[in-house]
Amino acid sequence: MNSSLPVLKIGMLGCGVVGSQVARLLKDDARELSTRSGAQLVLSKIAVRDMKSKREGLDASLFTLDAQSLVTDPEIDIVIEVMGGIEPARELILQAFAHGKSVVTANKALLATHGSDLYSAADKAGVDLYYEAAVAGAIPILRPLRESLVGDHVKRIMGIVNGTTNYILTKMDEEGRAFNDVLAEAQSLGYAESDPTADIEGFDAAAKAAILAGLAFHTRVTAEDVHREGISSITATDVSVAKSMDHVIKLLAIAELTPDDQISVRVHPALIPRTHPLAAVRDAFNAVFVEAESAGELMFYGRGAGGAPTASAILGDVVAVARHRTVGALGPRESDYADRAIVPIGQTKTKYLIRLNVADKSGVLAAIAQAFATEKVSIQTVRQTGRGAEAELIIVTHNATEAALSSTVKHLTQMEMVRSVESVIRVEGAAQ
């Protein structure tokens, strides 16, 4: 380190997979980080829940069980929060702000629930709140949205922001395997949690969708505003039907402006064309596809999780916050001036793929087409494959509201000639 530079002391809340990487990098790269930030960055305290875990390469005297004393310590300038969860993280961050510390966090759940409160508290205290690591790990997406695209108008964001579900869907697509089979394998390999609900059912992606929507559309959006559907109902047949149509099924986090300037924000599986840049995003990789008025189509791709990638994003924020403290500046504040309304899912328009088993006799197609027409859902393509007494009917609609589509499906299930509605999946990323 360059000892002529001012010292900034860092306290860290938590020291798990991410925290231990952050601690290692702060130590190993001390000289370069000081050159780049204009300050000597010293990790001086780490609050943990137990002192027994072995933490290699880190001085035991750094550790404390008293998180409270860390966030109120007058010596500490910057707090890194990597403990996760809502409480006590929220309370500790608020206290850190109240005691004049800037905060860097990777806590998507907290930001998607209490983001505005945190921003207000940081603003009041005149300190920074940075959280690049909260969405898509190492991929720089929040800084480009908050800063690079600040002179543009974002129209739509579609992201693959959950690595576990993308890993599962990739294996299903490439190996033709069933959901439960791949999930079990992912769990045994440590790619999926033993309780995979947060990933599989889209809770994790919904928190990230809320953060992205808020930044893109200058409006407060919380995880509760996000319509959420997971991937547990996606079958091997769904995946193979998508494949036969040159599409691939992805769990997408979508935030888009509607024609009347409202926001639709949702997480659900969807078919996208194989030619779409997101279709090539495989395994546990993440990517965020952005459509802006002037910039056009942009995509940001990389590792969405993992200790080192997440630590990279956190250190980028730490350097920014440190530079601000040495020169007396501040980063962007919350931008919620647009205050747009969030469209209920019933009014959200997308294309749909509906797969039906129907009786294979004359007049069926006409009757089913009539059912769609009655509900004012316009059909784009139909594919019928006979198999004995039954036929498989695959219908892709033009844009339709979720409400109209639901009515149509209800209508279909009441028709005698419809043996079963096998699946209903949205189609995204195609020309309308």
Add this chain to the structure above:
Amino acid sequence: MNSSLPVLKIGMLGCGVVGSQVARLLKDDARELSTRSGAQLVLSKIAVRDMKSKREGLDASLFTLDAQSLVTDPEIDIVIEVMGGIEPARELILQAFAHGKSVVTANKALLATHGSDLYSAADKAGVDLYYEAAVAGAIPILRPLRESLVGDHVKRIMGIVNGTTNYILTKMDEEGRAFNDVLAEAQSLGYAESDPTADIEGFDAAAKAAILAGLAFHTRVTAEDVHREGISSITATDVSVAKSMDHVIKLLAIAELTPDDQISVRVHPALIPRTHPLAAVRDAFNAVFVEAESAGELMFYGRGAGGAPTASAILGDVVAVARHRTVGALGPRESDYADRAIVPIGQTKTKYLIRLNVADKSGVLAAIAQAFATEKVSIQTVRQTGRGAEAELIIVTHNATEAALSSTVKHLTQMEMVRSVESVIRVEGAAQ
């Protein structure tokens, strides 16, 4: 606009395709830009070379022929330079700095030649120099490199940073057409200049490579430091051979750290595997693939040129610079502390594909393999296809220096059994 906010006056040098879009957006989005920047941004002067061109929607009184008076005008706070070229742009920007103005520019050639002088002058004057639009148009790549990845170590950058050449190579790949044929079409469509040298021969990409290498490796790199080869020698056969090997040929701008911490920076066509994320970047799109120590693999994708996309990047910079002026802060300075050496191309190691026509008789392969061994170039794969008295031999090497490879090719051309060395192309992006 919010009239309680301070006014910042903007002068613009040039008003072509990009400048007219910048002017339009500054006018149309005045209210939002003021909310986002904390200042009323007023375009108050535009210097042009002739007053006769019709410029729709812009007040004639804005225009002046006197660029000199614009950059010295005490009323002007921010100068946007979109005139291009080295002089008088360089001299005007230096004067703008000397008169206390921050500068936003899209001028890659200027930055790749005189970047350090400009940085020094901005530093001395205590003003900002921003230039996101200079590399890969609308794609936020410089801000992520300068800021998001500032806590990480970039190991390699591979970019498709020239839209014209990527358009040509895409058509050659997808339609099997010859270079000259596609170039002529691109010229007639306006996708390529009537004198296409800057694009085709890699000068444009080399300037961008220099800028990316400098930022990534904290070292001064100019366009002259960049080894440069264009795509005019790529034949339809090269493209189809690449295709038969599940590769695609792209013009790549590469900046990488060598094992002994030097920098290799070069622009040349190369085969990359179809599974590489860059392989899917089609037509005039650009993408920059970054490998960093902690973050892993990242890719940034979007439109690399065009009026509106470039204007989006410029306005992002203008908002940043405006925010800095209202709060008295400054963006990142030049970072050249690492001062790494640049490796001569002869010592640069890559894999190569060599395609030969040889006599189809026994002992040929052994003799040719011996020629490689003599030059200490290790062979990875060989594919021989007989056709009458001749055979086509396609050899892919392991990593070899350019010097060793050149010696090998010289050696081969002197062998009687070698009828011709049809092509020598580098292979990038694969496991070694």
